[in-house]
Amino acid sequence: MGKITGAEASKRNLEICKLAPVIPVLVVDNLDTANGLGSALVRGGLPVLEVTLRTTCALEAIAEMAKIKGGVVGAGTLITPKDVENAVAAGATFGVSPGATSTLIDACEANGLPLLAGATSASESMALMERGYTVQKFFPAQAAGGAPFLKSLASVLPQITFCPTGGVSLANASDYLSLSNIECVGGSWVAPGSATNAHDWDAIEKLASDAVAQLG
Ligand code: 3PG
Secondary structure, three states: OOOOOHHHHHHHHHHHHOOOOEEEEEOOOOHHHHHHHHHHHHHOOOOEEEEEOOOOOHHHHHHHHOOOOOOEEEEEOOOOHHHHHHHHHHOOOEEEEOOOOHHHHHHHHHOOOOEEEEEOOHHHHHHHHHOOOOEEEEOOOOOOOHHHHHHHHHHHOOOOEEEEEOOOOOOOHHHHHOOOOEOOEEEOOOOOHHHHHOOOHHHHHHHHHHHHHHHO
């Protein structure tokens, strides 16, 4: 991938956020679940898959999921430039980070990886905006003030679109999605470890399709 600017990254991430109301946040412990899990979510109507770099097989899981027709696979929990290089090599087409540093942003831009960087304050959002990042993750969403906080930011920073993640569930997702500055939410509730480890792909597909039916 060639270089990418912050504005270009945000343009691409806005397109990605518009694909579905929920980005599943995936913690893949066993590589043999990657294809089944990703395929079930895509079948259920959630094509955007964020695989967190928090397990030993995460990069291989990204490579597996990148083969799924109709899926858009990204790498989450990006912290270092090495994470970015590894994610791109594995086939990630977007990246997500809990916060942002100039080192991480530079690495994503140099590697052409559209970064959905995290912010939890007006100052952090403004700093990202100065670099062109008008689409941002809001993490940890519930703990950092939830929908009321984002509603307040919509008044003063209406040009920023957020993807709240962290503590989001089917019960509170619509509180976020009803706001003018939210395009989608992220969450792990659509891919619980119990169903994943049991290879219960029908259950995962149903969680995804229920989310689309109620939030889409
Ligand atoms: C993440 O792991 O990036 C998100 O915080 C997921 O949070 P959740 O498990 O509360 O959905």
